[in-house]
Amino acid sequence: MTDLLAALLLGIIEGITEFLPISSTGHLLIAQHWLGRRSDLFNIAIQAGAILAVVLIYRQRLWGLVMAFAGRDKPGAYDPLGVDITPAQWRGYAYKLAAAFGVTAAGGLLVKALGWELPETVTPIAWALILGGVWMVAAEQLAARRAAVLGERQHITWLVAVLVGIAQVAAGVFPGTSRSGATIFVALLAGTTNRAAATEFAFLVGIPTMFAATAYELAHVIGNGEAAHxxxxxxxxAFVASAITAFVAVKWLLRYIQSHRFTAFAVYRFVLGAALLWLVPTGS
Incomplete structure (x- = not known):
């Protein structure tokens, strides 16, 4: 297999799995056992390609946030959740996105400084897939019960914003956790019982997070000379392949969650995690 074909396949895998709650990092680490180990810059850059797809999909919402800060929007314009909101509410939503990103950035720098990371081996990925599936089922059941009592809640609270930021850090430390899965289900557990609202906030927080991570890694490899290699x-x-496939995957997911729960993804995680645990002792 040529190197470009291997890169194309890795980009497609990243694009499909980045926003589905099944762990893009876990899938990439497994795929690279067969397709060849890649640099940290490669892995982060193709994640940025997937994030670019979200920028395109949510471009009107992002423009609405910019207009709100500039004081040029009207009540109800560029609303993110299908309801009329005021410019002040737009700014509040933007501040919560900024808070979530700030928590992630601070936590990520702390993790880097302390050198916290799990070995990139199959066994912890398999267990993270299985435990993440349990977490998904439990979180959605709890959110459904809360919605039945309180009604669907689309509002993003400050607690949700902070917990989403922490969830992003945890997902970066534990391969197989799934950044999108961790953030969506933290939001559901913390009180945002509407799946679409929780998913949108999780996706929008990922935009500055992944672009910042890519810029950080790019500066690092340029500074130490690794860019030449x-x-x-x-x-x-891989970047282009990731962006295109992520665009399709996100569009599909946003339609899917309108009428379906995340149970199918939990089942997939159980099956894949169990299969990996079964294969590891055989030396495969």
Whole structure:
């Protein structure tokens, strides 16, 4: 298999799995056992490609946030959740996005400084997939019961914003956790019982998070000279493939959650995690 074809496949895998709650990092680590280990810059850059797809999908909402800060929007314009909201509410939503990103950035720098990370081996990924599936089922059941009592709540609270930021840090430390899954279900557990609202906030927080991580890693490899050894053609192919497939995957997911729960993804995590645990002792 040529290097460009391997990069293309990795980009497609990233694009499909980044926003589905099944762990893009876990799938990439497993795929790279067969397709070849890649640099940290490659892995983060193709995540940024997937995030670019979210920027395109939510471009009107992002423009609405910019207009709110500039004081040029009207009540109800560029609303993020399908309801009329005031400019002040728009700014509040933006501040909560900024808070979630701030928590993630601070936590990520702390993790880097302390050197916290799990070995990138199959066993912890498998267990993270299984335990994440349990977490998903429990969180959605609890959110459904709360919605039955209190009604659907689309509001993003400050507690939700802070917990989403912490969830992003945890997902970065534990391969197999799933950043999108961790953030969506933290939001559901913390009081945002509407799946679409929780998913949107989780996706929007990912935009500055992944772009900042890519810029950080790019500055690092340029500073230490590793950029000279990077295969930029392969990275570009994977970046484009990730962006295109992520665009399709996110569009599909946003339609899917309108009428379905996340149970199918939990089942997938159980099956894949169990299969990996079964294969590991055989040496596969």
């Amino acid at each position: 990077e295969d930029w053609s392969a990275l570009a192919v």
